[in-house]
Amino acid sequence: xDKKSEQRQxxxxxxxxxxxxxxxxxxxxxxxxxxxxxxPFIIPVVWGAIIAVALMPLTVxxxxxxRGRRGLSASLLSLSGIALLISPFILVSGSxxxxxxxxxxxxxxxxxxxxxxxxxxxxxxxxxxxLFEVWHLFSTNLEKxxxxxxxxxxxxxxxxxxxxxxxxxxxxxxxxALAIAAGFMTHSEKISAALQTVAIRAVGQKAEQWAQLMAxxxxxxxxxxxGVAFIQTVVIGSAMFVYGVPGAEIIxxxxxxxxxxxxxxxxxxxxxxxxxxxxGDTIDTTIFAIWTLAGGLxxxxxxxxxxxxxVDVPMPIILVGAIGGMLYAGIIGLFLGAIILxxxxxxxxxxLSLEQQALRDNPKDP
Numbered sequence: 005x006d007k008k009s010e011q012r013q014x015x016x017x018x019x020x021x022x023x024x025x026x027x028x029x030x031x032x033x034x035x036x037x038x039x040x041x042x043x044p045f046i047i048p049v050v051w052g053a054i055i056a057v058a059l060m061p062l063t064v065x066x067x068x069x070x071r072g073r074r075g076l077s078a079s080l081l082s083l084s085g086i087a088l089l090i091s092p093f094i095l096v097s098g099s100x101x102x103x104x105x106x107x108x109x110x111x112x113x114x115x116x117x118x119x120x121x122x123x124x125x126x127x128x129x130x131x132x133x134x135l136f137e138v139w140h141l142f143s144t145n146l147e148k149x150x151x152x153x154x155x156x157x158x159x160x161x162x163x164x165x166x167x168x169x170x171x172x173x174x175x176x177x178x179x180x181a182l183a184i185a186a187g188f189m190t191h192s193e194k195i196s197a198a199l200q201t202v203a204i205r206a207v208g209q210k211a212e213q214w215a216q217l218m219a220x221x222x223x224x225x226x227x228x229x230x231g232v233a234f235i236q237t238v239v240i241g242s243a244m245f246v247y248g249v250p251g252a253e254i255i256x257x258x259x260x261x262x263x264x265x266x267x268x269x270x271x272x273x274x275x276x277x278x279x280x281x282x283x284g285d286t287i288d289t290t291i292f293a294i295w296t297l298a299g300g301l302x303x304x305x306x307x308x309x310x311x312x313x314x315v316d317v318p319m320p321i322i323l324v325g326a327i328g329g330m331l332y333a334g335i336i337g338l339f340l341g342a343i344i345l346x347x348x349x350x351x352x353x354x355x356l357s358l359e360q361q362a363l364r365d366n367p368k369d370p
Contacts, residue, residue: 052184058226063189075190082186220315221346228311233263239299269300317346
């Protein structure tokens with residue numbers, strides 16, 4: 005090959021490289037701009053898909069009762085979900101407003117009376133003396149107590165304000181997700197067919213099987229995590245309302261969030277038992293303690309019964325995926341983590357079956 009040919013090929017190579025780099029750069033720019041445009045809608049759409057998959061069996065049942073009107077069935081379910089979200093928020097907001105109004109009125113009147121601690125508080129091991137001292141200070145000299153604990157009070161107030169703002173934004177977010185879910189459920193056949201075509205093109209013929217696995221995993225997590233959290237909240241919350249625990253509405257909502265986050269319910273139950281112990285008699289305390297402890301520990305029985313139900317994946321894998329996913333990506337990670345580990349488990353079992361099939365097809369000579 006002469007020098008001119010080499011120069012010509014080198015020039016063509018460089019031109020192709022430059023042209024390819026420009027095209028790839030333009031494609032990356034297009035992808036970045038596209039992601040920026042659709043980014044605000046990704047999480048609501050994912051949540052809408054999760055809710056739609058979880059509620060689809062119920063939608064089909066209601067559709068039969070409504071003589072095949074799928075849109076009406078999906079709309080009724082979506083509106084019912086929105087009502088269930090708004091009702092506790094209204095109750096909690098009303099309770100907070102009444103508490104703030106009453107506190108403001110008491111502060112303006114200057115007639116602030118905090119009942120003093122009993123000897124039971126001082127008798128508590130390790131923390132009793134310190135708790136008795138702080139409580140006694142607030143009950144006898146409120147001004148000095150506020151001055152002493154002003155930094156801690158500011159931190160608590162700012163945390164409560166931040167939590168309230170986050171709760172409002174989350175409420176709006178889930179209302180949007182429920183509306184999207186209603187659209188998914190209404191046009192489920194068309195959406196499912198389109199997604200199945202894309203999935204088969206991307207991962208092959210096992211796409212349909214994996215789609216069924218994903219749907220079953222979502223329902224399993226819904227039952228095993230959110231369902232159990234709801235049961236625990238109802239049991240413990242009913243005890244609070246029966247025994248007249250102050251702020252039961254707010255505590256119940258916080259308890260539901262804690263249980264969904266897979267934190268132990270004893271975080272809430274222990275202070276409640278302590279409060280009833282310090283204000284009530286022994287019999288009431290014993291009954292309340294048994295009632296709330298039963299609710300707090302019920303997840304140890306209910307999760308093995310409900311988690312993994314209807315899925316050919318071991319319950320520990322679903323549970324680890326749900327908890328790990330939540331720690332990595334928040335509440336939505338409960339579902340995504342379980343789905344990802346379930347798919348990996350299926351891939352691993354498929355790989356083992358291929359190995360065993362190969363051994364059967366090609367047995368070694370004795």
